[in-house]
Amino acid sequence: MRAVIDEQTCIGCGVCADVCPDVFEMNEDGSKARVIADNCDANCCEEAKESCPTESISLEG
Numbered sequence: 001m002r003a004v005i006d007e008q009t010c011i012g013c014g015v016c017a018d019v020c021p022d023v024f025e026m027n028e029d030g031s032k033a034r035v036i037a038d039n040c041d042a043n044c045c046e047e048a049k050e051s052c053p054t055e056s057i058s059l060e061g
């Protein structure tokens with residue numbers, strides 16, 4: 001399973017990086033999250049997806 005972030009709607013809240021630090025990290029100025037792993041644990045990424053306040057995370061595969 002791979003996570004994808006919609007950078008148009010991400011508000012940089014940091015929740016996904018807190019929930020799944022192996023998969024998400026904040027960019028240099030903290031304004032957006034980015035995906036740093038090709039594979040993510042389903043439970044962790046489902047939780048991150050559900051926790052994202054702007055529904056910016058989608059899961060593929």
Ligand code: SF4
Pocket residue numbers: 005009010011012013014015016017032033051052053054055056057
């Ligand atoms: S939880 Fe959603 S809005 Fe917050 S940083 Fe992650 S992708 Fe962006």
